[in-house]
Amino acid sequence: MPCGPTTRWWRRIWLMTTELLSVRDIQVGYGAVRALEGVSIHVDEGEVVSVIGSNGAGKTTLMKTVAGLLAARSGVITFEDQDITEIEAQDLVGRGISLVPEGRQVFGRMSVEENLMLGAYSRPGGAREDDFAHCFALFPRLEERRSQRAGTLSGGEQQMLAIARGLMSRPRLLLMDEPSLGLAPQLVSRTFEVVERLRAAGTTILMVEQMARQALRVSDRAYVLEHGRIVGEGASADLLDDPRVLGAYLGSR
Ligand SMILES: Nc1ncnc2c1ncn2[C@@H]1O[C@H](COP(=O)(O)OP(=O)(O)OP(=O)(O)O)[C@@H](O)[C@H]1O
Ligand SMILES: [Mg+2]
Incomplete structure (x- = not known):
């Protein structure tokens, strides 16, 4: 509407x-x-x-x-x-209610995309393309690094990923x-x-x-x-x- x-x-x-x-x-x-x-x-x-x-x-x-x-x-x-x-x-x-935990706690061996998918586990049907689009609009750097291992991101990028993961459950x-x-x-x-x-x-x-x-x-x-x-x-x-x-x-x- x-x-x-x-x-x-x-x-x-x-x-x-x-x-x-x-x-x-x-x-x-x-x-x-x-x-x-x-x-x-x-x-x-x-x-x-x-x-x-x-x-x-x-x-x-x-x-x-x-x-x-x-x-x-x-x-x-x-x-x-x-x-x-x-x-x-x-x-x-x-x-x-979604928590972005202290110290980020991203899964280093998993990709950016897989980390984001974990944030969407409560969504019916799991992570959807519009959930990703919503996060990538806020954090374009994550879209560029979508298939990169989270452990190789800089500290600041990992914090953005942690926040984005928290937002995936809307x-x-x-x-x-x-x-x-x-x-x-x-x-x-x-x-x-x-x-x-x-x-x-x-x-x-x-x-x-x-x-x-x-x-x-x-x-x-x-x-x-x-x-x-x-x-x-x-x-x-x-x-x-x-x-x-x-x-x-x-x-x-
Ligand atoms: N698992 C635990 N077992 C025993 N005491 C704990 C435990 N976790 C926290 N505490 C104690 O509870 C109090 C509050 O800790 P908390 O982690 O909530 O503080 P905080 O404000 O988040 O500190 P920081 O800024 O260092 O993260 C502290 O005195 C801490 O030592
Ligand atoms: Mg604390």
Whole structure:
């Protein structure tokens, strides 16, 4: 169906008011280690939300819990108003939650195309040519290297592949665990440009990052996570000017 100006206008109103993900008061741990203590966050449809925090704050734990790879000891997670607290990762992909994991984790011996096909396993009929076309429009470099082994790609290209693989399931919510991790400064900027492009295309994203300034620049709202607790939240533009955030996370750059 064509999307005329009126449809788009209504869609904007709709996007502004729809809560997609809600995490309420979750507690997550590893044995005696308490990694998340009473964490509550939400993501509305069409938003890019970042969670900033330093090493060991609990960022990966939060991502894995939302993605169904870790179980919360208490609290509730809802997605599109359905309780998903107990639902496992493979079923959440089918419902529209896709994780781009920390450290990329592409399959080095497999080709770019085969890696992308893995991302589409939840799609009826598997990977389709229009799914590939969607990814290659965003990442033309991957199309050039479609049959190349993923292990021979540069670090930045592997990150693009990891993001593209995450998009192959056509998620309603894309989770990104430190997309900038281990990349040279120029590639870090390129990765955040990709987030901006996805945002402009209306993709809903929850991203955790240590690169606070860059993450805040490309997101609508943000939370600050410290020692497993949310200690601050607000519009990203406001947090960029907040002296406490500046002091703790933004350094002098
Ligand atoms: N498998 C595990 N067993 C025990 N403790 C763990 C495990 N994984 C993480 N932790 C602990 O939980 C806390 C949160 O870890 P997590 O990986 O979520 O942090 P993070 O914010 O992602 O850190 P980083 O920026 O280094 O990736 C840390 O104290 C960590 O040591
Ligand atoms: Mg982590």
